Amino acid sequence: MNRICQKTGLALIEGPLTAYRVAKESYGPLNPQERGSLDEDRAGWYRFDTAGRTLYAAADPESAFIEALSWARxxxxxxxxxxxxxxxxxxxxxxxxxxxxxxxxxxxxxxxGWIPANWREGRLLYTLEFGAGWWIDIAHAATLTVLNQSIGRDLHAEGVLPESLTLSEVTGGDRRSTTLLASYLREQVLDDGSYPLGIRFPSKHGSAGAGHGHCHAFWMRRRDVGLDDDPVRVSHAQGIAVNLPAYQTALKMHGIQSR
Incomplete structure (x- = not known):
């Protein structure tokens, strides 16, 4: 279910949802790297990281592998x-x-352009279940309007963003801007009194089919304050066989060879 928040004007998508994440078995799927202050160099941060921990997952297994293997193309x-x-x-x-x-x-x-067998052997494809709440649809025109009116002008004045914020900037590779936008969105209180779970965004690598290609950045608010009850759990984990269809789809899209 999609709706426009009556307090913030942001476009929202209702949870719960099922998502997928490729992660090292030894590290686990619910242990993203903790980030420090926005004052530090954020060039190595992921797209919608904020201070604290941000967990990334994809709406389908194909997109999870496409994201996980993009570095090797x-x-x-x-x-x-x-x-x-x-x-x-x-x-x-x-x-x-x-x-x-x-x-x-x-x-x-x-x-x-080449993935060794031990890359697969050390990782699993995890199925994650998120609890009830609202995700911000950052690709929606309403969300872009809010960002332009609230923070876009300031970021433009600082030379971080162009005069008009578009989908290209909010899903682009400039971590100076995307992490600042994410930090602003994380602190918004919605019309039901809740905070957003995170951001839904389109993969920059495109879609592997109808209904595919969306990813989610989940802010682990509870973990960041020392608790362990964030609304996310692992419902399934499976090994990555070389002939797994979703894995093969990602290899073909990136032109990668696997052994």
Whole structure:
């Protein structure tokens, strides 16, 4: 159910919901890295991190793997560099890539465009169940209007955002702006007296099918104050077989090879 908050003007989406997260088994799915103050360098933060802990999950298994594997994709820059080097050395691109993979693997390094088997063996696909509450739909026009009117002008004056805040900025890669926007949204009190659970946002990598492609950033408010009853639980965990359909979908979208 979607609605517009009568107090804040934000577009809201009702929980509970089921979501998916790929995480290291040894670390667990409910232990995101704790962030400090907004005064620190936030270049290494995730998109909607705020001070405290922010848990990310996807609306479907395909999107969970697409997000989790995005770092390993073979980008245009990687391909161009390999092609230039191969021409310089007089080697076929495929042969040079195999040489690079062998050298990186020998040094226990991850190779762009290739996932080793031990990446899967150390991780699980978790199914998470979130409790009742409201998520902010950051891609909705109403939410963008609120952000423009409330914080957009100040961020523009500080040189962080362009004059008009659009979907491109709120879902972009500039952590100076997205983390500030998230911090503002986290503190909004909704018309039912509650705080939002977090943000629903579209994946920047696109959708793997109809109804797919949405992700959620959940603020672990209770954990941040020393409690352990945040409205999220693990309902299922499964190993990542090399032929798991959702895993294979993500590999194909990113052009990644797996062993």
């Amino acid at each position: 073979m980008t245009h820059g990687h391909r161009t560099y390999l092609a230039k080097t191969a021409r310089f050395m007089g080697l076929p691109v495929g042969q040079l890539r195999r040489i690079v993979e062998e050298e990186w693997s020998a040094n226990s390094s991850m190779v762009p």
